[in-house]
Amino acid sequence: MTTNIISRNMGDSYKKLSPIIREVHNGKKVIEGVVRVERGGLIANIICALFGFPKQNRECTLRVECHHLNDTIxxxxxxxxxxxxxxxSSNGDLLFEKMGPLRMYFYPVETDGSLGYRFVKTSIxxxxxxxxxxxxxxxxxxxxNGAYWFDVKVTMSAVGKVLAYSGEMEIVTA
Known part of the structure; x- marks a missing residue:
């Protein structure tokens, strides 16, 4: 197993993740699948357009190139x-995802073999x-049943659902 920022941050609990989750988060991977993308109402659509988020689509082809390195992903x-x-990247005990001007800070958490992300703050x-x-x-x-699945849902207090996407994916190259 290659060490990366998620495995280092999680310590021994990383070993409790299901084998497919550990495999996806190890080295360079490409995963693909047909997923569902949903957006909320008018304000959510404006937010999604401003940040270049995907359009609503019940059958969206998603391909993700994952590069898990020692100090970044x-x-x-x-x-x-x-x-x-x-x-x-890492910021002390927290990890953060940088997407354009956004930084979303979180803790990776293992629960029953799954990998959850406990988000704590956002900056722009x-x-x-x-x-x-x-x-x-x-x-x-x-x-x-041996397959990789994921769910992501973004909401805001005054807006409700902004964006959600989920589905099953498979590793196509390692």
Whole structure:
């Protein structure tokens, strides 16, 4: 097993993740699948358009190139041709995902073999967002009958659902 920032941050609990979750988060991987992308209402659509998030689509082809290195992780997501890249780094006990001007800080947490992300704060252009304006992100990766599944849901207090995407994916190259 290669050490990366997630395995280092999680310590021994990383070993409790299901085999498919550990495999996806080890070295360079490409995963693909057909997933469901949902957006909320009018304000959510404006937010999604501003940040270049994918459009609503019940059957969106998603390809993710995952590069898990010792001190960073790079994910390049391809939603039917829309490229959305992010980089993960460490900030003390917290990890953060940088996506354009956004930084989303979280703890990776193992529960029953699944990998959850406990988000704690968000900043934009380095400025912390107040709780009222900060998105609430619930994200989880898990195994069902030997297959890799994930769920991501972004909500905001005054907006409700902003963006959600989920589905089953498979490792196509290692």
């Amino acid at each position: 790079l994910w390049v997501r391809n939603f039917d041709g829309l490229i959305l890249s992010s980089q993960f 252009f380095g400025i912390p967002l107040p709780k009222l304006l900060s998105p609430k992100i619930v994200a989880k990766e898990y195994e069902v």
